[in-house]
Amino acid sequence: MSMKLMVLGVLMEGEKHPYEIQQIVKERDMDRYIKFQKGSLYYAVEQLEKKGLIEVAGTVSDSKRPDRTVYRITEAGRGEFQDLLIKQYVNMDYFYDPIFAALAFSLHGDRAEILQALKTRVQDQEIRVGILQRVYENHIPEVPRVILYILAAALEQTRTQLKWMQRLYQDALDGRLEEVGQSIDFE
Helix, strand or coil, X not given: CCHHHHHHHHHHCCCECHHHHHHHHHHCCHHHCCCCCHHHHHHHHHHHHHCCXXXXXXXXXXXXXXXXEEEEECHHHHHHHHHHHHHHHHCCCCCCCHHXXXXXXXXXXXXXXXXXXXXXXXXXXXXXXXXXXXXXXXHCCCCCHHHHHHHHHHHHHHHHHHHHHHHHHHHHHCCCCCCCCCCCCCC
């Protein structure tokens, strides 16, 4: 998801300052499926304002903090939001995992180190599945079903990736990665 879509989408819900947007992203665990950096959020807000897609709605003053600029989405921003939203629905980007590049050259690497790296990755993936399962379950009473679909997709993809990693690790452990003419058993 693009940062522009995320900012515009949150502003569709009402006026917000960038810090509020950042908090919403964290509360909804959106940072699990959006490449999100605090600096890029402020840059995106600045760019959206320059393009007339959002505008300043006011300023919030607090004696404990510097003044905060509150933004709202413009009509042009609503149109851009709809365009970006539909583009995300039909976007068919391919999934690239950094491990693919390593696998391509793994026959030339140190077997023991590769086995340890794979074992660590399997363990990390098992932890990730547990975390995503808890996040999903904790959000059931709190979020609309459409958000649960996002969380469920992340959980299902992570479980699938774990199964794949476990098979890869077992084949590496068994010394089968160099075999030719043998299919991989998968469900």
